[in-house]
Amino acid sequence: MKRLHRMGALLLSALAILAISTSAPAANLPDDVQAIVKRGELRVGVKSDVPGFSMQDLSGNYAGLEVDLAKKLAEAMGLKADDVVFTAVTAKTRGQLLDTGDIDMVLATFTITEERKQIWNFSSSYYTDAVSLLVKKNSGISGYADLTNKRIGVAEGSTSKDALIKAAKENGVTLTDTDNIQTFPDYPSIKAALDAGQVQAFCVDGSILSGYLDPSTEILSTVRFAPQEYGVTTKLSNKGLASFVEEKITGWLSDGTIDKIISANGVTPSFKK
Amino acid sequence: MIEQILSPECWLVFLADWTLFLQAFGVTVMVSIAALALALALGVVFGVMSTSHYRLPRSVARAYVEAIQNTPLVLQAYVFYLALPYVGVMMGQVSVGIFAVGIYHGAYIAEVVRAGIQSIPRGQAEAAASQGFTYVQTMRWVILPQTVKIILPPLVNQMVNLIKNTSVIALIGGTDLMNRTNDWATSGASIYGPPFLVCGVLYFLLCFPLSTWGRRYEERLKKKDHHAEQELKKLEEELS
Numbered sequence: 001m002k003r004l005h006r007m008g009a010l011l012l013s014a015l016a017i018l019a020i021s022t023s024a025p026a027a028n029l030p031d032d033v034q035a036i037v038k039r040g041e042l043r044v045g046v047k048s049d050v051p052g053f054s055m056q057d058l059s060g061n062y063a064g065l066e067v068d069l070a071k072k073l074a075e076a077m078g079l080k081a082d083d084v085v086f087t088a089v090t091a092k093t094r095g096q097l098l099d100t101g102d103i104d105m106v107l108a109t110f111t112i113t114e115e116r117k118q119i120w121n122f123s124s125s126y127y128t129d130a131v132s133l134l135v136k137k138n139s140g141i142s143g144y145a146d147l148t149n150k151r152i153g154v155a156e157g158s159t160s161k162d163a164l165i166k167a168a169k170e171n172g173v174t175l176t177d178t179d180n181i182q183t184f185p186d187y188p189s190i191k192a193a194l195d196a197g198q199v200q201a202f203c204v205d206g207s208i209l210s211g212y213l214d215p216s217t218e219i220l221s222t223v224r225f226a227p228q229e230y231g232v233t234t235k236l237s238n239k240g241l242a243s244f245v246e247e248k249i250t251g252w253l254s255d256g257t258i259d260k261i262i263s264a265n266g267v268t269p270s271f272k273k
Numbered sequence: 274m275i276e277q278i279l280s281p282e283c284w285l286v287f288l289a290d291w292t293l294f295l296q297a298f299g300v301t302v303m304v305s306i307a308a309l310a311l312a313l314a315l316g317v318v319f320g321v322m323s324t325s326h327y328r329l330p331r332s333v334a335r336a337y338v339e340a341i342q343n344t345p346l347v348l349q350a351y352v353f354y355l356a357l358p359y360v361g362v363m364m365g366q367v368s369v370g371i372f373a374v375g376i377y378h379g380a381y382i383a384e385v386v387r388a389g390i391q392s393i394p395r396g397q398a399e400a401a402a403s404q405g406f407t408y409v410q411t412m413r414w415v416i417l418p419q420t421v422k423i424i425l426p427p428l429v430n431q432m433v434n435l436i437k438n439t440s441v442i443a444l445i446g447g448t449d450l451m452n453r454t455n456d457w458a459t460s461g462a463s464i465y466g467p468p469f470l471v472c473g474v475l476y477f478l479l480c481f482p483l484s485t486w487g488r489r490y491e492e493r494l495k496k497k498d499h500h501a502e503q504e505l506k507k508l509e510e511e512l513s
Contacts, residue, residue, distance in 0.1 A: 086275045099274075119463050153446060157459025178296065182366070182446035183456040192351075193446065196358040 013066065019174055029077065030240020036104055037077050041085045045097055045106040046069040048088035049187055051211035051269035064084045066267040068108035069126060069232070069258070073105075076248050081255070091157035093272060095120065098235045106114040111159050115235075121242035123249045125229030126258050127267075129161050131167075132166040133220045134194065136210045141201060143222045146170040153190035153199035156183045159228065161204050167225035187212065209268050217252055224266065274304060277466025289469040290457065294468070297453035298475055304367055304439045304449060305479065307373040312435055315379025320386025334383060341380035346441055350372050354445045366447030370439050378435040383425045386391040389420030429487030433480045440476075450475060 018131060029037065038044055045064050046054035054064040071081035087103050092104045109129075112122045122168045133152070135141045141150065147168060152175070155159045161181050168175045175181070182199055184190045189214045202209065205228050209219050231250060234242045252258045262268070276285045323334035340351070349372040353364055364372070393416050394417035401411040454472040458465035 020306055048296065050307045058323060092455060092507070095459065095463050096274075096465065117464060156452075157463075159460065161456075177293070178448060182448070184446045189444070189446075192355050196355045197363065197447070198358060207313060 004183045004208055030244060032238045032241045033077055033244050035189065035198065036241070037079060039077070040106075041083050042070070042074040042077065042079055043085050043087065043103045043251055045047040045087050045094050045103040046070065046088035047090070049211075050109060050208050052207065052265050054107070055211075056085075056086075065127070065267055066109070067262050068241045068261045069108050072106075072252070072261075073232075073245060073248060074256070086185055086233050091155050092185065094233070096269060098228075098233060101235065104234065104238075104241065105231075109206075109208060109228075109230050110233045112231040113159060119237055121234045122231035122239065123233075123242070123246045124253065125231050126253065127262065128231045129205045129228050129230070130224040131163050131203065131226045131228060132206040132209055133164075134191075134217050135200065135219050135220060136194065136216055138216075139200055141220070143169045143220070144173040147175060148173060150180065151182055151198070151199040152201045153182050153184055153193050153205050154203050155187060156185055158204060159226070160205070163226035163228075164203050167223075179272055210267075249271065274466050275463055278470055281468075283464045283468050287457075293457065294471065294475075297448055297450045300367065300448055301436075301439055301450040301475075302440065304370040304374070304447075304478065305436045307371040308378070308439060308481075309432060309435055312373030312378040312431070313389045315376065316382025316386050316431075317417075318499055319379065319383035320390065323383065324390045330416065332495060333398060338380045338383055341377055342384075344350075344365050346373065346377050346438060348446060349377060350441045350445060362513055363449060364440045366445055366449075369445060370442040370447055370449065374435055374439050374441065377438070378431050381434075385424050388427075389424035390416055392407070392423055393419050393425075400435055401434070420492055422498070425494070427493045429484055432487075435482050436480050436483070437476060 001037070046062055046064075048054065048056040048062070050064070051154065052064055054062055054066045056062050065098065067086070070086070074084045075081055088095065089097055089106060089108050089268065091102070091108075093109060094108050095116075097103045098106055110116075110122075111126075112125055122164050127170070133141070140146065144167070152164065154164070161177070164183070165175050182193070184193065187202075187208065190202045190204075194202045194217070202212065206219060206224065213219060232245050234245060250259070319334040319337055322330040323338070325331050325334075350369055353369040353373045354366065357364060390412075397415055397419070398411055401415045406415065439449060440451035442449050443455060446452065448473055454468045457467045
């Protein structure tokens with residue numbers, strides 16, 4: 001009887017240990033991550049107009065590499081993939097939405113820069129891309145030299161503008177903010193302006209451009225510059241969330257999970273490190 | 274936002290690029306003035322047309338006002354910028370700003386002018402006609418001067434709205450104040466507090482004097498009227 005009792009105690013403690021070890025991830029999660037788990041939904045800012053990365057279809061669903069990554073992050077927190085609430089962001093709105101706390105993280109072709117790291121947390125880069133130009137096939141533009149008297153459309157708040165001016169300068173061509181660059185609030189308006197002939201080139205990261213490629217346009221293979229690294233962005237004060245994301249991303253980078261997601265979405269990087 | 278506005282470092286980074294904002298402000302002022310001139314011209318012409326005795330000018334004015342008032346300005350700007358190039362009319366953003374905003378507010382001002390003219394008693398036009406005034410002379414010397422103080426408040430309202438609405442060209446890549454602020458605030462160091470505050474202040478500086486002037490001018494006209502009335506009364510008393 002006594003022995004049975006002891007065995008029962010042993011069994012109980014073994015069960016307790018088991019219980020602790022299975023619930024351990026949740027208990028070890030930083031406070032800001034736990035707050036998300038408790039809320040039951042992960043709020044993620046994604047683009048709605050970048051095919052392969054994050055594209056919203058007509059029924060409102062999002063699909064793409066960044067959407068898949070966000071769902072995986074939710075699952076790593078112990079939530080379900082369906083618990084991710086997506087918010088469409090632009091280069092202009094994503095930072096401010098993070099700061100106001102409307103969204104927990106941004107996966108929206110958000111380029112990592114030293115300046116931005118002072119304002120938000122960035123994870124390691126899950127994708128590297130180069131900036132390029134989309135032009136009309138009959139435009140006669142084949143390189144930097146043809147750009148001097150042209151107007152180039154870029155998105156507000158993107159890093160492409162400065163990168164283009166710098167890359168052109170390195171190639172001996174002077175482009176100015178006021179004469180050559182026009183900034184638009186989103187990518188579709190740049191494409192519309194390109195089609196109408198109001199701008200002669202559309203400048204943004206190559207992967208984004210590939211979504212706007214059509215029979216009348218081409219991406220210049222001669223103009224590729226400024227490799228851009230995309231990272232998962234969180235609010236600067238959410239340090240716990242940032243380190244959680246960083247741990248997951250680096251893990252998935254080394255075990256090939258991210259490579260798989262990239263090829264599943266058909267967005268082979270235009271730039272290899 | 275608030276932290277950035279309170280941070281001197283943010284202001285220093287922002288002020289280092291002040292020439293960009295000055296230039297953009299210049300674009301906004303230029304588009305505003307030109308669009309205002311166009312809107313006033315269109316407004317007076319179409320406003321007078323819509324009070325005409327003839328059917329044709331009346332219908333033309335009606336069609337213009339209804340087409341413009343019942344479609345969004347942003348759409349009209351897109352038509353100018355993105356659709357007209359397909360029929361061979363290529364317009365830069367500054368011209369789009371002037372024409373789209375000028376034509377848009379021209380329609381509203383036409384309605385303001387029409388209401389002003391119709392508020393003047395018919396007898397005045399009949400009296401002018403009996404004195405041998407032509408239609409244009411009646412309008413120029415009798416009717417329009419009297420409408421000024423009636424239409425001034427809604428007119429100034431339209432002018433202030435026009436200035437603010439020039440920011441529509443920010444959507445089509447025009448380098449006006451709104452576009453420059455949006456772009457600057459979201460690139461580089463992502464400092465958005467100071468630029469948005471300054472942008473707001475600059476628009477305010479442009480609009481506030483105009484609305485104040487409008488109010489003062491209206492008061493002065495009313496005082497003058499009151500004065501004239503008193504004089505007339507005195508004269509009548511002396512005569513009787």
